[in-house]
Amino acid sequence: MLIGPGGVGKGTIARKLVERDGHLWLSRSWTTRPRRSTEDGSEYHFVERTQFESAIDEDQFLEWAEFHGNLYGTPTPQAPEDSDVLLEIEVQGAEQILQKTPDAVVILILAPSMADLEERLRSRGDQEDHVAMRLSSTPRELAKGRELASYVVVNDELERASGEIISILEGLRLRRRNPPEKD
Ligand code: 5GP
Secondary structure (H helix, E strand, C coil), rough: CCCCCCCCCHHHHHHHHHHHCCCEEECCCCCCCCCCCCCCCCEEECCCCCHHHHHHHHCCEEHHHEEEEEEEEEECCCCCCCCCEEEEECCHHHHHHHHHHHCCCCCEEEECCCHHHHHHHHCCCEEEEEEHHHHCCCHHHHHHHHHHHHEEEEEEHHHHHHHHHHHHHHHHHHHHHHCCCCC
């Protein structure tokens, strides 16, 4: 799971990771949030609230959460056998996944600075009040994120940050193939 405050670049990193690692499968979330003018529609399965609520009733989500008034959810993954599932989600969802799958791995993505985060939030076309609302929840998201995460990666430069995550994944896969012996 990639977690971190809105605007930190998790989505871009996630897409870069699947491009660089053929054994990663990126989940496509559902959301009731309206599409941004900067989005092409591939980012989410954009749905009405009633449609989302029906899917909840039909138990179609691995996790779901409400974030700033919109619903976001991960449909039950349908990844190929030899793939690892990659989720890009907020902290409430990550908590639910860890309860169900304690060996899931959480990587917290940070911006190089608060000024940088603010700049990135503005550049994606959100209105000023949305930017302020998103920034207001950042300290809480970071505190919770630090509790849940096993790794912290600073998104200073896309190639470098995604390379660091690939190294983390390689280490985890190695350990999965050769688990440390218990005494
Ligand atoms: P945004 O509206 O900026 O695209 O996303 C808002 C937050 O929701 C981000 O932190 C994003 O990672 C998170 N998010 C995206 N998809 C999901 C999901 O399926 N479940 C949960 N819990 N959070 C999600």
